[in-house]
Amino acid sequence: MYTVQFTEEACRDVRSVGGKAAGLADMVAAGLPVAPGFVLTAEAYRAYLAQQGLAEVVSQVLDRLGASRDQGDFDRAEAEIAEHLLGAALPADVEEQARAAYRRLCADIGVPEVAVAVRSSATAEDSVGASFAGEFETWVDVVGEDAVLEHVARCYRSVFSGRVMSYLAEKGIAPHAIEMAVVVQKTVRARAAGVMFTLSPTSGDRSKVAIEASWGLGLAVVGGEVTPDRFLVDKVGLGIVERTLGRKHLEYRRGDAPVPVPEERRDVACLSDAEITALAELGKRLEKLHGAPQDIEFAVDEELPPGSDVILLQCRPETVWSAAERKPAFDASAGLMSWITGSISGAPAGGSAAGHQHERGTG
Known part of the structure; x- marks a missing residue:
């Protein structure tokens, strides 16, 4: 299966749906208020890269990067990978299941062609050790099956943006280790x-x-x-x-x-x-x-x-x-x-907080 609903137990598997989607499924399971939606799993992403030799092309470009920390190298790698990914459609079976899941969401809500947010959910995302907040894109008010499919492909391509590859290098994470699941969720008004x-x-x-x-x-x-x-x-x-x-x-x-x-x-x-x-x-x-x-x-x-x-x-x-x-x-x-003087002054141990980041789009 390439799609799962938030309400399904399979949607709580971080390895399959990523941290963001698993977090949403956990909230649904706990009876917490979440806008309805579904997820295209990491398996769909793998199927996308497996077609037309895309995975091999991507691997060759990433291998040439080596241990580079130069932003220019990352940007050039992004452009080279994008040349191949931009012309690649989603596999037919992935597309069929995504369209069916979107139609089901519209039917469940009772709104034809409901506006949705399309959000990345990387499998290495949102862990305590490596938060990817702000590194991947979110799009809101995406309407219609065709638009949903196009934005799913955009999520896939975002894995290989120069900004993301630079971030991964900084954290010592190989780009090969990242797989992309995609959350499709009703846009909250x-x-x-x-x-x-x-x-x-x-x-x-x-x-x-x-x-x-x-x-x-x-x-x-x-x-x-x-x-x-x-x-x-x-x-x-x-x-x-x-x-x-x-x-x-x-x-x-x-x-x-x-x-x-x-x-x-x-x-x-x-x-x-x-x-x-x-x-x-x-x-x-x-x-x-x-x-x-x-x-x-x-x-x-x-x-x-x-x-x-x-x-x-x-x-x-x-x-x-x-x-x-x-x-x-x-x-x-x-x-x-x-201890007394420290308590009176209210000085916190460990300094001030920094580094809390969030995605560019919150839908």
């Missing part, structure tokens, strides 16, 4: 969207949930185009302990281009207190489900009624503070006075 960490991304404090959000799709937040609203929620009582309103001057209502936010909404919180609390509760459930702090993307779907409009888009392990060594609160060798 986001009134607001953003990211959530089940710890403080600035201090690593695990007693808090941190939320950043802005109007429209999450593209403006993850792309750094706006200053989002920021909320800090206490995990125990779910009280909102900090709120900082951002300057939200533009929004993506669809996936193509941003539009100005009306003046009267720019300095108004894009999330209600009820939505903030609901998100924090979902974040706690996800952290418990995975047994570690999580980095979550979400949206509030304006097509759904209040109370059921908060949708989870993606969940991955938090990679910055989770990888840091956790020191005991009291170091006996430092002395009691040192």
